[in-house]
Amino acid sequence: MPERLAEMLLDLWTPLIILWITLPPCIYTAPMNQSQVLMSGSPLELNRLNEEQRILNRSKRGWVWNQMFVLEEFSGPEPILVGRLHTDLDPGSKKIKYILSGDGAGTIFQINDVTGDIHAIKRLDREEKAEYTLTAQAVDWETNKPLEPPSEFIIKVQDINDNAPEFLNGPYHATVPEMSILGTSVTNVTATDADDPVYGNSAKLVYSILEGQPYFSIEPETAIIKTALPNMDREAKEEYLVVIQAKDMGGHSGGLSGTTTLTVTLTDVNDNPPKFAQSLYHFSVPEDVVLGTAIGRVKANDQDIGENAQSSYDIIDGDGTALFEISSDAQAQDGIIRLRRPLDFETKKSYTLKVEAANVHTDPRFSSRGPFKDTATVKIVVEDSDEPPVFSSPTYLLEVHENAAINSVIGQVTARDPDITSSPIRFSIDRHTDLERQFNINADDGKITLATPLDRELSVWHNITIIATEIRNHSQISRVPVAIKVLDVNDNAPEFASEYEAFLCENGKPGQVIQTVSAMDKDDPKNGHYFLYSLLPEMVNNPNFTIKKNEDNSLSILAKHNGFNRQKQEVYLLPIIISDSGNPPLSSTSTLTIRVCGCSSDGVVQSCNVEAYVLPIGLSMGALIAILACIILLLVIVVLFVTLRRHKNEPLIIKDDEDVRENIIRYDDEGGGEEDTEAFDIATLQNPDGINGFLPRWGMPTQLWEERNPIQT
Incomplete structure (x- = not known):
């Protein structure tokens, strides 16, 4: 309690002590001019300076001033005296009035206009405003005329410890x-x-x-x-x-x-190694599990977090390293064990693996603690499953000659049930791969037979699928592809590669090659094609043509002489026998048509028709046809022109009255009948001049016509 009382007294007297200490140094004394303004916090000091001011005689007057100080947060019963203004022109007759202006004049600071005392009438806060700038002036009381020029001075607010420290950015x-x-x-x-x-x-x-x-x-x-x-x-x-x-x-x-x-x-820092939750893991897996399937997970816990807890897993030992693999799950931080090769319960029923977990990121500062890794043992038990049949081969390749007989065996497939309790197998053909049903299979032993004849020239390969099904469990099936290759036999005779037609110039030379031909064979001999060419026996001594075998397996036809004449013979037919090298060899006869043509001096064929031979020299049949077409066209144009001109000059109906005439026809005899009718032309009624172009009926004398048809005018 005494300590608390002492603190209260100290807090009360501290501002007064500070004011008492600070006021004397704030009074500034200086030699005065003719006039001065004295500012001080002590009235006694002000009186002393006033006395000195009166004693000194100066030729000039002026203000003498200094800073004033006031303590902040002062709250006494009366306004606090800040200082006093005074001029040496004041004789004490009270004819001088002091005026204060500037910051806070009249609101914060108040001056006694007679004595010049300045008081603070409000409580001041240095943190709000630290100093005030004011202006003092002495004027005549009656005239208000300035006695001295105005002078500025500053009132500073002295600080006290009234603000506690603050953490502006906390927490x-x-x-x-x-x-x-x-x-x-x-x-x-x-x-x-x-x-x-x-x-x-x-x-x-x-x-x-x-x-x-x-x-x-x-x-x-x-x-x-x-x-x-x-x-x-x-x-x-x-x-x-x-x-x-x-x-x-x-x-x-x-x-x-x-x-x-x-x-x-x-x-976190990586200061903890991974640790397996258990030292031994047990998993079981069916033998028919699909490759890549996850069969189990292991986990090594790490007290660290983030990347410091990331671990990688490896299989470092065991009898199943070739069959299994392990990978890391980045999300769960597990090790996932997967199957990489097929399992067989009948071969091996269990496996043992040794797995290791190690930190991916290590900190060398903690390497002295030992390796940041851990190991565990994994036992995997293989469970027996009802497996489908297994073929003796993943694919089969069979060969058959295209002349093989129906029902002949072309090959065999075999399959077995890999389970301990073996089931019999039945075989069948997937008919979606044999739509034409060209093959059959024995359901018991898997022998494949031929159902229809084969033709290599139509299809060389046949791809079918064989199905093996367990008799005890029809859902257990297996499939295997079988490729059947049809082998070639020599069953096609060679023939010309295309329809050839040769042209022979009348002015050709003996020994000149007329045409080169080649042959083709649908068969495919192992050593390639080799053809033999010959003429028919009755044409071996052909007087006009001969043949020559070329190295490229082709044949050239040559002329034996010159002077061929198309008027005598326009076309020659040359039968050629073509034989292959098969066993037995096959042959066929192809006929080459040779036409005799007219050629230019440099051997260019111009015409091969006999009619063109009688045409003028230099004109071909095509040119002659073009000339005739032009002549016919000109004749048609002339006829049309004449007809149109005539129709224009001779109208069909004459409307002019002057040109109308009457023709009176009188018959003196009877029985003219059809002849009289034929002799009459109605056109003469329309055009009197038309008689000039009319011809009498054929065979009737003109005199008889005139007698029978007199013209009355």
């Missing part, structure tokens, strides 16, 4: 790696104090930790926070709460303080 968060050494810097915090940092110790801060020891420490002046314990383990405790205090007045008693919190999180 704070920071991280530091676990296992850090002693004194590792974590972060630093900063507090601010609104008091005057250059006056006294009101803004001098000292930092300390109220909560968070013994794990962390703080430097009192810089507020740098460091680790106070070495090798803090994140796995033991990850987060710490630190309470920090900032105290002004240099940390002395009576100062103000502020606090904030700092949350420190230890970040």
